[in-house]
Amino acid sequence: MMPEFWVAGLVGTAATVDDLRRRQISNWIPIAALIAGAACQVYRHGWWGLWNAALGAVCGFLVFIIFYWLGGMGGGDVKLMAGFGALLGAKLLFEAALWTAAVGGLFAAGVIAYGAIRNWVRSDAKAGAARTIPYAPAITLGVWLALVPK
Secondary structure: OOHHHHHHHHHHHHHHHHHHHHOOOOOHHHHHHHHHHHHHHHHHHOOHHHHHHHHHHHHHHHHHHHHHHOOOOOHHHHHHHHHHHHHHHHHHHHHHHHHHHHHHHHHHHHHHHHHHHHHHHOOOOOOOOOOOOOOHHHHHHHHHHHHOOO
C-alpha cells in the first residue's frame, strides 16, 4: 500500500475527529500533513519531490483561500488542504478539491434538509438560523476519493 494512503488516513482521521469535536483543526495536523507529504514526494520522485510538495501546498492553499476571505470556511480548512496538497501534488490536488466540493455539497444539503425538517416538526425553532458544517470530513473524503486507483 502506498505511503500516501497511510498519511491521508491518519491525517484525515485526526482532522475529522478534531473538527467534529472542537469545530477547529489543530495546527499540528496540517503541519504533519505538510511534512509527511514532502517526505512521500521525496520518496517517490527524489529531490524533485520537494518541488511537487511545495507546488501542491501552494495550490491547496490557493484553492480554498478565497472561501476563507469570503467567510465561508475556516483557516484550519485552508491549512489542511495545503497540507494535503503537499501529499498529493498539484495535479491530484485539483481532483481532490473537486471531490471535496461534491462531498461538501452533499453534507450541506443534508444539513439544510435536517434544518427544514426540524423547523417543520418544532414550530418554536428559529427559522433561517445560520448553520455551519465542519468541513474537515469533506476534505478528508475528497482526498481519499482522489487516491482511489483508476
